[in-house]
Amino acid sequence: MSAASIAEVQPVPSQVDQVQEVLMPGEHTLPASWWTSEKIFELEKRAIFHKTWLYTAHASRFKKAGDYFSYNVTGINFFLIKTKSNEIKAFHNVCRHRAYPVVRKEKGSSVILGCKYHGWSYNADGNLTKAPHFDDVQGFKKEENGLFGIRTHVTDQGLIFVNFDATEEGPIPFDDWYKGLQDEMHEYDFSDYEYHMSYELDGQFNWKTLMDGYQECYHCPTAHPGLNAAFKMSTYKVVPKNNYCRHYAEIVKEEVEIPEDNDDEDENNSSWFGFGKKKNEAKPAKKEGKKENPGGEFNGLWVYLYPSNGVNCYSPAWYSIRVLPITATHTILQYDIFTKKGLADDKKKEFVDFLQLVELEDFNLCELTQKNLNEGVYSTGYLHPKKENGVLFYQKIVKEMVKEHWAKEKEAGKPINPAYVGGKKQSDEAAELEDFCKEVECQGSNPETEFMQW
Ligand code: FES
Ligand SMILES: [Fe+2]
Numbered sequence: 237m238s239a240a241s242i243a244e245v246q247p248v249p250s251q252v253d254q255v256q257e258v259l260m261p262g263e264h265t266l267p268a269s270w271w272t273s274e275k276i277f278e279l280e281k282r283a284i285f286h287k288t289w290l291y292t293a294h295a296s297r298f299k300k301a302g303d304y305f306s307y308n309v310t311g312i313n314f315f316l317i318k319t320k321s322n323e324i325k326a327f328h329n330v331c332r333h334r335a336y337p338v339v340r341k342e343k344g345s346s347v348i349l350g351c352k353y354h355g356w357s358y359n360a361d362g363n364l365t366k367a368p369h370f371d372d373v374q375g376f377k378k379e380e381n382g383l384f385g386i387r388t389h390v391t392d393q394g395l396i397f398v399n400f401d402a403t404e405e406g407p408i409p410f411d412d413w414y415k416g417l418q419d420e421m422h423e424y425d426f427s428d429y430e431y432h433m434s435y436e437l438d439g440q441f442n443w444k445t446l447m448d449g450y451q452e453c454y455h456c457p458t459a460h461p462g463l464n465a466a467f468k469m470s471t472y473k474v475v476p477k478n479n480y481c482r483h484y485a486e487i488v489k490e491e492v493e494i495p496e497d498n499d500d501e502d503e504n505n506s507s508w509f510g511f512g513k514k515k516n517e518a519k520p521a522k523k524e525g526k527k528e529n530p531g532g533e534f535n536g537l538w539v540y541l542y543p544s545n546g547v548n549c550y551s552p553a554w555y556s557i558r559v560l561p562i563t564a565t566h567t568i569l570q571y572d573i574f575t576k577k578g579l580a581d582d583k584k585k586e587f588v589d590f591l592q593l594v595e596l597e598d599f600n601l602c603e604l605t606q607k608n609l610n611e612g613v614y615s616t617g618y619l620h621p622k623k624e625n626g627v628l629f630y631q632k633i634v635k636e637m638v639k640e641h642w643a644k645e646k647e648a649g650k651p652i653n654p655a656y657v658g659g660k661k662q663s664d665e666a667a668e669l670e671d672f673c674k675e676v677e678c679q680g681s682n683p684e685t686e687f688m689q690w
Contacts, residue, residue: 264616266631268609271442276638277564278651283641284543284634285310286400286655288479289410291545291556292316294574295394297431298324302347302360306339309560312400312655314386315339319360320347326386326398327362328657338383358383384657391418393426395547400655414541415478424537424549429574432553432584435592437569437599441606443544443561444634446569449598450557451481451540451626459597462590474540474626479633481626483538542630552576553587565606571595650674 270276293305293316304317306329313329315338329337336353348365350357357366362383370376387399389410401407411418439446449455453472457464467485475482537549544559553575560568573591575584608614619628645652651674658670 263619263621263628265448265619265627266635267615268612269615271444271606271609272564274564277442277561279638279642280634281310281561282651282653283638285561286653287407287637288543289389289397289399289407289413291395291541291547291558292326292398293396294426294431294556294572295324295390295396296426296429296574300345302345303343304339304345305343306341309400309558311562313337314398316388316396316398317360324388324390324396325360325362326388327383328386330384331356332364332381332383333367391421393418393421393424395421395426402657403654413479417477417480417539420482420539421537421547424554426554426574428577429554430577432573432575433588434570434572436571437595439567439569439599439602440565441567441602442564442609443559443567444631445602445606445609446559446567446598447544447630448627449601450546451630452624453483453485454620454623455601459601460594463594474629476626476629479542481540481629483540483626485536487536540626540630542633550587552579552583555591565610569595569599
């Protein structure tokens with residue numbers, strides 16, 4: 237080929253841009269069996285949920301020492317509590333004596349936590365302070381029988397994460413795992429918001445069924461008419477980052493509707509999508525020297541946090557979603573809503589109503605989708621390389637983490653649960669009996685053995 241002909245076929249810069257715009261062939265979803273198999277689900281718990289940082293709460297909910305909130309993630313009961321030195325700590329909600337739950341309410345406040353089975357007591361730092369009649373028991377040490385702690389990380393904006401990984405090497409440090417997240421969250425002032433309410437949805441679907449919908453807005457024009465009217469869907473994009481994704485979309489500003497009797501600029505601009513309100517014809521004049529109100533210019537700070545949480549910030553409010561897997565086909569969704577300090581009640585209601593409408597629309601999509609996944613006739617589907625890139629992104633991490641952990645388990649010849657805390661300082665006999673049980677269980681799950689039993 238001559239130099240001239242090479243020059244002829246080399247694309248000019250504008251052509252290069254065009255080439256980049258051409259969509260590459262997409263990939264497929266993971267197979268449906270990953271949405272229905274209990275064995276895969278149990279493996280996901282060990283490989284993903286017991287290793288990664290999980291968003292749990294906002295620090296503003298803990299007002300004084302002893303304030304606590306309890307949670308259940310993948311069957312693990314734990315609670316967060318504020319200590320006398322104003323730290324937020326997390327503990328397994330398991331008494332070190334005979335495993336009764338130490339905290340039995342969703343929330344409360346006490347600097348001494350008494351177990352209602354045999355009366356052991358712990359302080360907010362998890363130390364055992366009282367164990368009736370154990371003073372005379374030889375070899376028993378209170379300091380060795382405190383509550384099992386769970387690693388936590390609180391960002392400078394008060395977002396609290398936990399990590400169940402109790403192995404000696406521990407998890408990847410928070411700032412490496414979610415590299416860049418904390419800086420990104422500085423675009424929003426969480427201190428200007430206060431707790432408003434929480435609610436929960438109980439879904440008969442796999443946790444990934446919800447995440448699939450959460451990670452794309454390809455479905456929005458069809459499934460969310462309200463959202464579709466409020467945002468320019470052509471601008472919606474999901475940008476994968478380090479184990480999190482940022483979602484972007486421009487607000488349809490000309491559609492922001494303002495109540496007739498309200499001429500306060502801040503209030504006007506911070507209107508949620510203005511549902512059921514009069515359409516705003518003229519843009520309110522900007523006050524000299526006043527900071528641009530985020531409601532007018534702020535398109536939202538929406539973040540998906542792998543594996544199963546999200547924090548979504550708007551002007552009038554922000555909310556978090558915790559997607560809590562219970563079984564392969566049962567998932568609980570928990571929402572906490574925080575509204576701007578001083579926000580009028582009708583504005584709060586407007587936000588909550590709209591959020592609940594959208595969440596319910598998603599919930600219904602998930603329930604019917606899961607029913608079909610359970611049928612066993614569908615396996616995989618094509619994902620759009622751009623419109624569903626967020627789905628591809630998170631499913632890829634799921635696949636990699638699960639396969640990597642499975643390889644380790646195969647090598648070890650037994651399940652490895654990084655959240656397991658009972659193995660430390662147990663007697664030789666207990667360790668031996670623990671291994672005995674694992675061996676029996678592994679045999680029990682061998683299809684050949686099961687067949688013989690049948
Ligand atoms: S189980 Fe808690 S005191 Fe016995
Ligand atoms: Fe949705």
